[in-house]
Amino acid sequence: xxxxxxxxxxxxxxxxxxxxxxxxxxxxxxxxxxxxxxxxxxxxxxxxxxxxxxxxxxxxxxxxxxxxxxxxxxxxxxxxxxxxxxxxxxxxxxxxxxxxxxxxxxxxxxxxxxxxxxxxxxxxxxxxxxxxxxxxxxxxxxxxxxxxxxxxxxxxxxxxxxxxxxxxxxxxxxxxxxxxxxxxxxxxxxxxxxxxxxxxxxxxxxxxxxxxxxxxxxxxxxxxxxxxxxxxxxxxxxxxxxxxxxxxxxxxxxxxxxxxx
Numbered sequence: 001x002x003x004x005x006x007x008x009x010x011x012x013x014x015x016x017x018x019x020x021x022x023x024x025x026x027x028x029x030x031x032x033x034x035x036x037x038x039x040x041x042x043x044x045x046x047x048x049x050x051x052x053x054x055x056x057x058x059x060x061x062x063x064x065x066x067x068x069x070x071x072x073x074x075x076x077x078x079x080x081x082x083x084x085x086x087x088x089x090x091x092x093x094x095x096x097x098x099x100x101x102x103x104x105x106x107x108x109x110x111x112x113x114x115x116x117x118x119x120x121x122x123x124x125x126x127x128x129x130x131x132x133x134x135x136x137x138x139x140x141x142x143x144x145x146x147x148x149x150x151x152x153x154x155x156x157x158x159x160x161x162x163x164x165x166x167x168x169x170x171x172x173x174x175x176x177x178x179x180x181x182x183x184x185x186x187x188x189x190x191x192x193x194x195x196x197x198x199x200x201x202x203x204x205x206x207x208x209x210x211x212x213x214x215x216x217x218x219x220x221x222x223x224x225x226x227x228x229x230x231x232x233x234x235x236x237x238x239x240x241x242x243x244x245x246x247x248x249x250x251x252x253x254x255x256x257x258x259x260x261x
Contacts, residue, residue: 017056024061034058036067039124039158040076047084051093067095072125072160074100100125107131112139116148120155127155127163133170150221209235211243218250219259230256 019036026032036053038045054065071077077099084093105126106112112119112135119136126132136155140148152171156164212235219226226234237243249259 017053019053022057024063026063031061031063034061034063034065036065038067038069040069040071040080041073041160043076043079047080047082047095048086050080050095051084051086051091054093067093068098069095070098070121070124070158072100072158077101105129105132107135109135109138109142112136113143116140116143116151120151121158123155123163123167124158127159127166130166130170133163133167137170149217153221208238208240208243211240211247212237215243215246215250215259218247219253219256222250222253224253224256226256230259233260 020039021037023035023037024031024033025035034057036050036057038050038053050067050069054067057065069077069080071080077097080095081097081099084095086093103121103125104118106115106119106122107129112122116139119139122132123136140152156167159167215234216226216231234243234246237246246259253259
């Protein structure tokens, strides 16, 4: 049966598409290429969704789009490397897949320091090996790179739960500052020990400064814009309990005002 349908159509009801990361190349007014990065810990995402990501971003930015899928598990990598039949004639989508075979296990702290981005991915894939996380932790502690806290955030968020637990254990056994909201439990433990042992006032002020710095770093790592007024309010606070509360909120705040309300 052939019938005539309405000539005006749309995608409603629609949903927002939220990828793990989107990178663009070229000036904002003339973007040449876009890359969608997806971290897949299992096969729960329908591969056709990747094709939808590419098509939607292509329509929005009007440029070529590549989808890169990073899979810690070899079987998942093989699954997402298969060509995706969209159902549209002539439109067969192929994602680029980075699996564990292409990511080295970095156990040398110097090598990790030289390539923090690759070391973070090494933790995601090979983090069940204690030496991999220890090399990463040492590299972060010795790194002058201001982006070191972000590398920790990326590695933690991409890793499986058992790797995250090992990361927390190893990171809290080092002198590396608590920049991550995931370490706030251990930071709070440190505060309690400080109260119990009756630290000197100067030491308390030092903790407050470090806590304020942690709050700002977490907000920055999550991409939230911190106004000058908010920065002054945070850095001038000497109440450790208040700073601990802000640090906890910083991990989930959707906007800066959520930190204070």
